[in-house]
Amino acid sequence: ASPPPKYQFIGIAPQDERYYKSSEVIKCKDGSKKFSKAQLNDDFCDCPDGTDEPGTSACPNGKFYCQNAGHVPQQLFSSRVNDGICDCCDGSDEYDGKVKCPNTCWEAGKVFRDKLKRKIATYQEGVSIRKQEVEQAKLAMAKDEAELSKLQHEEKILKGLVQQLKERKEQIDKAEEKERLRKEKEEKEKKEAENEAKQERSEAVEKADGEDELTESKYDDKIGLLQDSTSDQDVVEDQDRLAAEDEPSDTFQYEDSMVHHAEQHTAKETVESAAISDAELDVGSKATSDDFMDSGKDASENTEALSREELGRLVASRWTGENTGKETGDSDAEKNNNHEDHEEMTKGTHDEEYDGYASETDDDHQRYDDDSVEDEADEDFVEEHHDDSDSPYKPESDTELDLSDMTTPSNPSWLEKIQQTVWNMLQAVNLFQTPVNQSEAAVVRKEYDESSTKLSKIQARISTLTRKLKQDFGPDREFYSFYDQCFESKQNKYVYKVCPYKQASQVEGHSTTRLGQWDKFEDSYKVMIFANGDRCWNGPDRSLKVKLRCGLKNEVTDVDEPSRCEYIALLSTPVLCLEGKLKELEHKLDLMNMEQPRNHDEL
């Protein structure tokens, strides 16, 4: 039984009509077979690819075309044909008489067209905004590149100077040591106990001078440890507050740490005790929410001591991972979480502080935290600088370092000045004079300190810029401005913060959850991926996918968590308003408009 002639060509797309109508024997599109015209839409699948049954459900791989005059045409899976459900707005997919599908294309099409028009309007405006942005990105990038190459040049020279100063400083040290030994020998010979004591005191002063750096770095270590392992609730909150701030003040956290340091002068002890209490916390949290796979003696051993309610919550928490009602359990689990936050945060804020200080652009390179020596240098630099700020020898202001030279190229640069100064100095200091002229020696030391500080700064800035310029900003560098921006969206009690190339977080009051660190673009720059966020209990690390849409402003419009700890956000931005897409939309509208009148008449 072949189909009624009325339906012989049903489901065929206009562009395929010639293919089917031109001859009596038709090829399957995959070339596997041939079929006669009588077999076209005869409700029996002859071509494995479905070529012979565009209008029936016989081939699982068939596609049914409905014209949907007044709306947009549609290609349906053949499984929808005569299945009793109206899919095409023109109702053409249901023709076996079992259901009657009204033609709704005109109404639906009108709604669709209006939407399309609005979309086109947005695109038109968006495309021009995008053009401007691309231009601006070019400029900004050129500027950054210029700065970078300038700094690289300066670094090279300064490195040489610092080396020279260092050598000279060491020579002075040596000479002084020699002098000191000589004096010591003399005084020893005198064997006067009082004098000896006096002598030693002055030695101690000198020694402390020399070991300054060492002590500082020790402090750093201790502070690091302290921060890593501290479980003090206040500190945790401070850290959270810090992280929640846009531009954390650099002194704040540092002072915070220093306070700790000051309070606990015997830092080592404190660190140890903190570590112990931390270990205890770990045990506690294990027993309540972590790791129930452990067949050990943890929770079950304690269950007898629990109240009925506590036990109920405890067992329930295995499936849910939620905190148990047991109060200690609650706070333990939370502390544990915060603790993790805190650890990472510490690193992050260090860098942010630095960036806030060292440059006017709010750079953030915490992504590189772990990987480079440079970072250690950065941190050293922060500490050193901090000390400096308390000392009378404050170096020239940073603005000078960063930009003044570039903006006023006619003046002799600071570099030249330094070069000159150093040269003069090196000439002046007479090493062979004994004893070494104390004031000259001090000048060398100071100059050395200042120059190496400056060098560190330059190096830090170089690495910041290098990192930035290494990023993938898209084919037109259209995402260049994203580097220094964060986008926020408030959803119920949460504020979501998306900082491209950096990180994304969810803030609730004082607590911040990291949804992910910048990973990459996907889907040809239509999706941003943030990965490896804070850990979910028994689940994946949090992650965020940001889908980009054309819009006139940079705006996070929606955040969702479709799967536990896997977030999705929508970001509308002119960057996505592509000209090609606009043309496509306009073409689509044209097509619809072309078909419109005829279809309306049919209705």
Added chain:
Amino acid sequence: WKKDEFRNCNQTPFCKRARNRNPGFCTLEAHDVSISAGELTAKLSPKKSHQDNPDQQDEDQVKPLILSLSVFQDGIVRLKIDEDPKLDPPKKRFEVPEVILPEFLNKKIWLQRHSTETIGGDNSPSSIVYVADGYEAVLRHDPFEVYVREKGGNRVVSLNSHGLFDFEQLRVKKEGDDWEERFKGHTDTRPYGPQSISFDVSFYGSDFVYGIPEHASSLALKPTKGPGVEESEPYRLFNLDVFEYIHDSPFGLYGSIPFMISHGKYRGTSGFFWLNAAEMQIDVLGSGWNADSGISLPSSQSRIDTLWMSEAGIVDAFFFVGPKPKDVVRQYTTVTGTPAMPQLFAAGYHQCRWNYRDEEDVENVDSKFDEHDIPYDVLWLDIEHTDGKKYFTWDPVLFPHPEEMQRKLAAKGRHMVTIVDPHIKRDESFHLHKEATQKGYYVKDASGNDYDGWCWPGSSSYPDMLNEEIRSWWADKFSFGNYVGSTPSLYIWNDMNEPSVFNGPEVTMPRDALHEGGVEHRELHNAYGYYFHMASTEGLLKRGDGKDRPFVLSRALFAGSQRHGAIWTGDNTADWDHLRVSVPMILTLGLTGISFAGADVGGFFGNPEPGLWVRWYQLGAFYPFFRGHAHQDTKRREPWLFGERNTELVRDAIHMRYMLLPYFYTLFREANVSGVPVIRPLWMEFPSDEATFSNDEAFMVGSSLLVQGVYTERAKHVSVYLPGKESWYDLRTGEVFKGGKTHKLEVSEESVPAFQRAGTIIPRKDRFRRSSTQMTNDPYTLVIALNSTQEAEGELYVDDGKSFEFAKGAYIHRRFTFSDGLLTSISIPPTSPGKARFSSECIIERIILIGYSVKPKTALIEPSNQKVEIELGPLLVKPRGGSAVTTVRKPNIPIAGDWTIKIL
């Protein structure tokens, strides 16, 4: 898995005592043997000479027990032993109600007489009664023993042959008696003292024993005691909610069916069922376990001995004589009922997750199935859809329009399932709680107050489902009026019904909690979930005025659960071991009546890597119950989330299920009629092929398909044993493989190995739709795999897929036979008389002949006298659809009619 949280046998006094007894312990003898009320009755008392035995000093323990032995049609013997009600026991011991079918009792053979005989070297006589053609039941008086034997000859199944029988009689507490048991801070008051029962059961001519679910263990039960057995627990039957259960363990899971099947090459198959709902422990004793007992059984047959121990209840045991595997299953389901006939939609694919979060999520998931052209029938909502874990309610923020949501699904022929658990939130504003409290419907604690346990909603109480009135009250809650927001396309899922009590002993209800009539929870524990399941099913039945087949999935189960709905294997884990163990678990459930069973596809806990996930779909498509499910902490894993290739593979797997839906539905009907499960161990179809006896990595789907799972990561090869003399045809390629040997096959990414047995005809529907609902009118394909004599046969069952009209005869049941080049379709006469009729306009669009030796060109259809073409076509209608096979093109004959097709 928290091993320490659960009692082992040594921490369970009755188990420890029973397990340490030596053969010959029992001193009972049968006396006063007579026939009364059509049964053989007797009394059991300790022998006089043993009454000084210090163990037996307690006078409570020497009261005679009452024994009765009755016989039922089709080779079933029932043995009951209880305390004598005339001797004033402290209370009536619990007999499990509502499990035995009322109709079964009508099948009793009214015994008129017994004969007496002294057998072998016995010192005492035995009383013998007729069982069935060729079978007799024997009561040996002293030492007391009961067995079934082939007439005058070989034994089949026996009880107390090793004298391990013990029956602790109830006591009245006296000064100084301390029977309390403590475990993990919980105290069990045990007001009636120890009341356990234990005995040995022997299966003769047995190579392996099977059954007694639910355990994550092999199909053939491994010995748990005896020489060469390392320290092992007995198989435990105690319904528990076990967090992250491990595979390959005798540990008891969510359900209990105290039914064991024995199978051996020579004697065949037999079975033993102990209707008892208290905690049970069963040892399978390894050969030689009793080497120094001095007891030798009068049989040279290979034999498997087992030890059965229960904490309470009575002896109510059934012996099934077999002798074929399907006979035993039929005999067992004669007692406990055959599986309910599911609606067609329930045989499709189910999509579940803890949790589909809100209406938008539901809509999104639903539309993604369409976007990827993947069929599915049911979308499930877990506990989070409720308002504060109060069942029968909806979260007002997440699910503000439940009816509209269901209607949208229903418009595509899809259904929804919501969860309803037995724990009722103790919240004064919750009407259900208020009502249950007022009516006194909750289970009581040992001191008589409403038992208050902890579960999802926090403080919760549990309706006493043992009580018929309460079950009926519960059932009413499912009416559309009571369950606000429910619509006719909504069905139910019962979880946590072991019952799971987070703060109870072993995560369940205390054993001394009290049910209706003073029944202690210990006595019915294993059946609590069964009654709950039963009440929920009753609710859906009532809701649809008895016209709509209910669908209720339950986690807890007991003997007879097959009558109430589907079962799944609970909270498994996304690893290869759990994929592997799902097969013996589902096969075991099938052997013990529960045909409609499945495991969570993909694994509940954890994140399956894509390879595992795909293999699980490929295997799960052959589970009788086919549902993807996942824990809330896992990554999303709907079928389109693992990349294009994996989406395609999973689509193919799901398509395979839908293609075979007519075959599956026919098998569901077979199970509904005969109890024979949808998926079967190979030995059920090849009972004399020893190579199949312990094979639990492959299984039969019906009698025509064999499926072998792939259980290792990136497997390149897989060994498949294809039993029997006939050939097998690869389901996808049509490639032929010889039977009776193991084939080492290259593993295909596209499917797990699956084969059609030569000599069978499988009905298919090759058109894919959004759901089974739209397939109703689609045409059929018949795949005829010819055997060595160029013959084949198969069946097709069709009904309306929804109602109970089939029970009145409204169905089509065809038998297709092919021989001498002639395919014949005849109607299988209805099994039950009824005048209702079902009609179908469906036609057969394609007939495929595999293994046909000639190359025909045309076929002649009679009686219409119509010629149709024969051509070479694909085995599967899809790109790369396999080798060209002989295809009768468009015969377009009605599925409902009688016709023949002659291949010319």
